[in-house]
Amino acid sequence: MELTTLTLHSRFAIGPVDPRIFGGFVEHLGRAIYGGLYDPQSAHADGDGCRRDVLQALAGLHFTAMRYPGGNFASGYHWLDGIGPRDRRPTMRELAWQSIEPNRFGTDEYLRLCRRMGWMPMLTVNLGTGTPEEARNWVEYCNCPAGTHYADLRAANGSQEPYNVGLWCLGNEMDGPWQLGHVPAEQYAIRAHQAAKMMRDVDPSIELIACGSCSIGMPTYAEWDRQVLEYMGDLADYLSLHRYVGNRSGDTADYLAVTRSIDRQIEEMDAVCRYVQARRRSKKRVYLCFDEWNVWYRTASKEFEDGRGQFAPHLIEEMYNLEDALVVAGFLNSFIRHADVLKIANLAQIVNAIAPLLTRGDDLLVQSIYYPFAMFSSRREGTSLRVAQHGPGYESRSYGYVPYVDASAILSGDRLSVFAVNRSLHEPAPLAIALADRPIVAVDSAEVLTGPCANATNSFEAPHVVLSGPFDGVAVAGGQGTALLPPLSVAALTFQLGRSRDR
Template sequence: MTQRARITVHPAFEVGTIDPRIFGSFVEHLGRAVYTGIYEPGHPTADAEGFRQDVADLTRELGTTVVRYPGGNFVSGYRWEDGVGPRDERPTRIDMAWRTIETNEIGTDEFVRWTAATGTEPMMAVNLGTRGVAEAAELVEYCNVPGGTELSERRRANGADAPHGIRLWCLGNEMDGPWQIGHKTAEEYGRLASQAAQAMRRVDPSIELVVCGSSSREMETFGEWERVVLEHTFDQVEYISVHAYYQERDGDRASFLASAAGFEAFMHEVIATADAVAARRHSDKRIRLSVDEWNIWYIDSFAGEDNLELLERPRLIEDVYSALDAVVAGDLLATLLRNADRVAIACLAQLVNVIAPIMTEPGGEAWRQTTFFPIALTAQHARGVTLEARTEGPRAATAKHGEVDAVSSVVTWDAAAGSLVAILTNRSPQPVELRLDAAGFRELALAESHVMVADDAGPRRTAAEAAEVAPRPLEGVVVEGAELLVTLPPESWSLIRLTAAVQPG
């Protein structure tokens, strides 16, 4: 049975400006994300530095704007000094986070050069697990001071005469998690993060700082962790992190399709907590979100860090995704855009091989997973501002999230390009006839449309299999005056782009 839904938007009602950094990603020293991921000397596409150009090309195609590095759990045991200077003098160490042999062949300077080559912005994390205030400030000095100090001159001697100018810094990673090397209570971490922030800003006052929020909404300390940490750091940071992963469990397809509803509730709860801290301080400052880890991760199939064999560049957490996963991933990204007023940064975790949209084979091809497609299309077209979208329509029952909108939507408007984009996820097993009322716009015309439909085929394990479910044109899109009419297939993700102008007056 076909259901009906209606969405109403108007150019006067904006949610917020879309920060391009929402289309970020993440490269951690984990598994094959770095070695045989972005970096593989001797590969047919490798440049003079050893970076794979096939991966760099796909990174640009994905629309990646900012890349977080070097972790992740890895950073909590990392000595940044090990990864700079002559390669033949760098130590090989045990990475305690993932029980891996780390050669330190790639470090800060190489990563920054890779971001410059790919047109992305580096987002650096400091170790507040096994190290502390001095080491965090020293890394800022190494990266951002032009010269004249011991560490800035060391960078120059290492080949980077100009400062790296890294603006975004994470104050540790998931410090609430018992799995984290050097994990802490909220009081312990909040005090340490405050001290590190103060020292780092003394070195470079222009930097922006992200303080650790909860590792997930399911943490027993969630909410209270955010409150306590922000009580310590509110005046010193711009952002608090949100980390969220989703998977289909126990065949509960309906709840999985509605994952973005839980994602949005999580973000709203963090925002409410941050605003409560602001209210208590009589402050009009608004802490924004850095959703610097989000993705679909079948974590139940991961044996855990304690059960890993000590290897160099092992194949770890290389999930392979289905068409269903792609639909959910597209909806998760749309949810970030829907909250553009408070979400400033977001990093799909991760970029290559590790729960990633890009996969590689050593010496072989790099290819797009199913999740690559909705992310790339969204990054390409969702620009400008997010508009408030009023939705009327059917609801869908889920075991985990209760009743949710059967159609999830976000509408963006790029006035400079005259581009009105609707991203629509039909979470229900029935088609939905959708009417988009774009009152306030004129001269609407269809520019392009794309759809991905979930199926029951399971993971697509090769480039060819993934390409079989790549977006295709969405048929039957009709534009009549200021209205768009379309039937959304069951369990589908769609992107429709219109050219438009704003009604005068």
């Protein structure tokens, strides 16, 4: 393959990389919580009932904002059911996933876990079957000092000091006909406006995320977003977008090119935000929150989504392979390339249900998609740089022409991190990296993730088929970095920089 060159300049910056783009998402869905995150019967259970092995593995992903409790679940969830003594909490028939919900894990358990793990809480209020007042009361419970009814409830439940939840989602996927309480855009906008006003009256410091289009295939795509933002005025801080992708056609080359469509989705939603800002002549900039994203297609059908009235059923437990891991890396590259407009993102989800971790009894499996997230998140601090790229590419069936190498870069002081995916199925990709105003003087660290084939998958029986590891195919010479990327791989390269060449 011909050489791919990546040329950068420290002054050609896109914007600071918000650490919140490395967020996660845990929902009351299948075994995501019960039997995954929270399992008092496990040999690994700690004093709070959480699995130590799961928490240890999650710590390696360095998650920031952690979204809870849904998802579709949120549109039928009433938060008061999940607080207080566990033996007094009601057991409910949950409709989004047709499961039994015992409410053993709720607001306080989640927020205590966030404190323990260093996660930033991110709560989704129920604007499907719930009311704006219920959302307002939840903010008081979480964020107000004791002395009023709901804050006193929190204190009685063990937390005298407020939790100070800063991020609040105004419902979930309300544009989707499958959503409990689905309504047209104009009606959702009224609900969201009412809730936002009351919630911010309780705590003016909170940031609010309005439901945007949950799929690029929705007939209301972009128009929904315009209507919601125009009605909500300056109450919305962020607009949400969701995306799940997969290789339904079995065409790996085309699948790996999906990053081009992710770029476009972000740019289209940002264009809607900017249009509404201009039309309203507002000084406020609404940014983007990609609060659900992942690979999900093998279990995206009724057969895998219906809990059939069971407690903690096995739902949407996707098994991931190498090509899925490379697509996850492509999502993260896209997020970094759009650091000026994308401020929050949440991998959906974290345990068992479409997740990087799977449990089976007391065993734990680390899936392929775990590794690229860890490689990126450990190098996330800094400013995203524009990448001037020159090199070979190919014509994909669905997304047009794409380069073989998909790349992004983050500058942090005297270190430059470059993330590069080689989409080629068979050929290594030679890579040259230059920072125009500063020399690259040494390799600080380098990792690579690859495997024997696109479909290579970790399993409980063979858990080490797709792993990240040290990368020795990188070097420095003449003030530039070079690398030879294996076919079907992602590399995370961090270089040490010398003094600026500019005077």
